[in-house]
Amino acid sequence: MRVLVAEDEETLAGYIAEGLRGQSMSVDVANDGTSALDKLSTGSYDAVVLDRDLPGIPGDEICRHLVEHGWGTKVLMLTALADVGDRVAGLRMGADDYLGKPFDFDELVARLDALGRRSNPAVPPVLHRHGITLDSSHRRVSRNDRPIALSNKEFGLLSVLMAADGAIVSAEELLRVVWDEHADPFTNAVRVTMCRLRAKLGEPAVIDTLPGVGYRMGGRRC
Numbered sequence: 001m002r003v004l005v006a007e008d009e010e011t012l013a014g015y016i017a018e019g020l021r022g023q024s025m026s027v028d029v030a031n032d033g034t035s036a037l038d039k040l041s042t043g044s045y046d047a048v049v050l051d052r053d054l055p056g057i058p059g060d061e062i063c064r065h066l067v068e069h070g071w072g073t074k075v076l077m078l079t080a081l082a083d084v085g086d087r088v089a090g091l092r093m094g095a096d097d098y099l100g101k102p103f104d105f106d107e108l109v110a111r112l113d114a115l116g117r118r119s120n121p122a123v124p125p126v127l128h129r130h131g132i133t134l135d136s137s138h139r140r141v142s143r144n145d146r147p148i149a150l151s152n153k154e155f156g157l158l159s160v161l162m163a164a165d166g167a168i169v170s171a172e173e174l175l176r177v178v179w180d181e182h183a184d185p186f187t188n189a190v191r192v193t194m195c196r197l198r199a200k201l202g203e204p205a206v207i208d209t210l211p212g213v214g215y216r217m218g219g220r221r222c
Helices: 010-021 033-042 059-069 084-092 105-119 152-164 171-178 189-201
Strands: 002-006 026-030 047-050 074-079 097-100 126-129 132-135 140-143 207-210 214-217
Touching (some): 002 010, 010 026, 010 105, 033 059, 047 059, 047 105, 059 074, 084 097, 097 105, 126 152, 132 152, 152 189, 152 214, 171 189, 171 214, 189 207
Parallel strands (some): 002 026, 002 047, 047 074, 074 097
Antiparallel strands (some): 126 132, 207 214
């Protein structure tokens, strides 16, 4: 899941971003409304965590812009304006969810997960493929009941491939979804992380490489 955090308090924005990356999300940050709208117009985000009181272009205007242009990015307003009237106003202008400050981080993650399920075809929280079980809610992976410890990026790659259910996923798409805007499009990060993931999953191999095309869960060697 790719998320933009639009928050002018840099310390808070950094805290949210690092926490979401720890949940294997791809996260970018904007500290003002102008840069937030610029990123949203050039990037493909599943959701934006949006402060209403942004300098430059207010969060309300950004929300209206997203709705009017049908960009499809889900909006979670995270703001100190948390009275009932504020929440109603935010939802009526097009926000998909609304969370007041101060907030509980686990609740923020749960709300983003729910928005992700709405913006994409529903994916069960527990996936089973080729003897591998991936529990996204508890961030657990096992193969034939053997627990496997994965890094955030490894978990992210496996989540995308298992959710694709045999469909091919390009390296570019994996880079977009699992990493962030600072990732070099010419990097070998996907290949290197994929090698580590395969080693941890063990034999027989369950991830196919289709040279020049991408990766898929299959089980045949390529």
